[in-house]
Amino acid sequence: MKKTKISEIKVFAPATAANLACGFDVFGLALAAPGDFVQMRLNNSHAIRILKISGDHGMLSMNPDENTVSVSVRALLDKLEIKQGFDIILRKKMPLGSGMGSSAASAVAGVFAANQLLGQPFSKTELVRFAMEGERIACGSAHADNVGPSMLGGICLVRSNDPLDIISLPVPPQLFVVLVHPHINVLTRDSRAVLPAAVPLKAATSQWANTAAFVAGLFNNDYSLIGKSVVDHVAEPHRARLIPGFDEVKKAALENGALACSISGSGPSVFALVKGEAGCQKLARAMRKGFSSLNIGSEVYISRVNKKGVSIV
């Protein structure tokens, strides 16, 4: 169904928490905020131009061949085999290198905006693979655990990246996410490097029992089971060493009512899952204190799971 073309659009793509402890490289969920805003308009050249980037502290390239937002749009155009120019303004309203899916949000916002301006030739699900090309230049591999939930919203299971198979999971109504971003730098490269090449069979078995149990917990609105299953025997023991204060922050979260607490993506952000909104502020303060006691500043984001995903502003 071809829609009427518009010439300019502004969209928002949310931040995401990937892995969710047990589901290394396979689970991700979308936050209500923060996220990236992309303003895009058709131009009469055949060039994709990045006019402006704000909120990145000068860290991102304005070169359209090097920026995730434009590379993703180019992948979309290549698939359509058309030439079309776009002018892009990217407003990053979320931290980079935070483990919150910053590059994914930009890519998702880019392809979603371009798809709207082109009359929606693709569904959201189809757009995921173009946004994954943005992940490829940002992270070295085309994976969907952040792109999927930023695009589709909700909680996603990436069963396979190639061929792409994403399953949307149910979101229990009382599930809240508290995400604390500490002001430290952890390079994705380093957090990949500390991972073991192989997982002891026993730890691996626990992990696949827990991913299965997490899904059952989501379908059954079983918050207790969600809490028990969102644990990580594989990546967290290694990556926690890269995040000063992680053990204290996690302890504080669990002592203050969190169902579960672990590293968001490759870190350094730390997320907690919570049943109900009531205790979230107190929980967030306790988690931040774990960092501030080491003189590490942080900001916190409290939200329901964002079931909508990327959207027009």
Add this chain to the structure above:
Amino acid sequence: MKKTKISEIKVFAPATAANLACGFDVFGLALAAPGDFVQMRLNNSHAIRILKISGDHGMLSMNPDENTVSVSVRALLDKLEIKQGFDIILRKKMPLGSGMGSSAASAVAGVFAANQLLGQPFSKTELVRFAMEGERIACGSAHADNVGPSMLGGICLVRSNDPLDIISLPVPPQLFVVLVHPHINVLTRDSRAVLPAAVPLKAATSQWANTAAFVAGLFNNDYSLIGKSVVDHVAEPHRARLIPGFDEVKKAALENGALACSISGSGPSVFALVKGEAGCQKLARAMRKGFSSLNIGSEVYISRVNKKGVSIV
């Protein structure tokens, strides 16, 4: 709630297929048949006596300290801190050492029968841990992936053996199981020995993506997703070598409409999951042919998933 005591009972505990490919050590399902029959009555001594065992070709011990059926009953009595004698007749109507949960079925039948004769002090779920003591003497470790479904019926996820945490999963209405038992011997010891001590991270990640997807498939009655997710990157590649003809049997199953096909438990039985009953007979013939072409005899069991589990006959 204490029920009226009866002095004699006959029960049936079904065979089970554990692992279900992706879920090594964590998934299991119950078959309608075959299974074990146990006849039990209270006696006036304090002794647990095995009066007779049939169908075991003389392979099982009549010594109550060495037989899974009696050891499990003793674990139950120890928990109650009572002394009570039982006379037990065990009729094995299923093959031993087949990867169909033979020792688990005997243990489940034993504790379920004893619990009935004692006025049901325990729920079925509570009985699982006693039956696991039978598994401990039969296999060396107390695991629940066969005991769970034989007791509770349906498809079980054993999230953890200790502390025990079993989750009953939904059973899609059109799901059928074709299980072929080839007449070859594979020792559980050997099928454990071929397993690697560690799993490459990439294979492990696929595995926990697939256990999660399998659960989503069961909740959504998504047979296609069930088929895609019931694959095994961890145990099957190693254990298949112990089963002559496995590759041909699996190929035959998939070519004849199976959603998925893999090794039942530690083998040598091979199971296929099928949507609908219509094609099961043809599928079963094709699978058996894979064995018979190597002059290996087999028998086949076709059934829905048994949602009832152990029951009074």
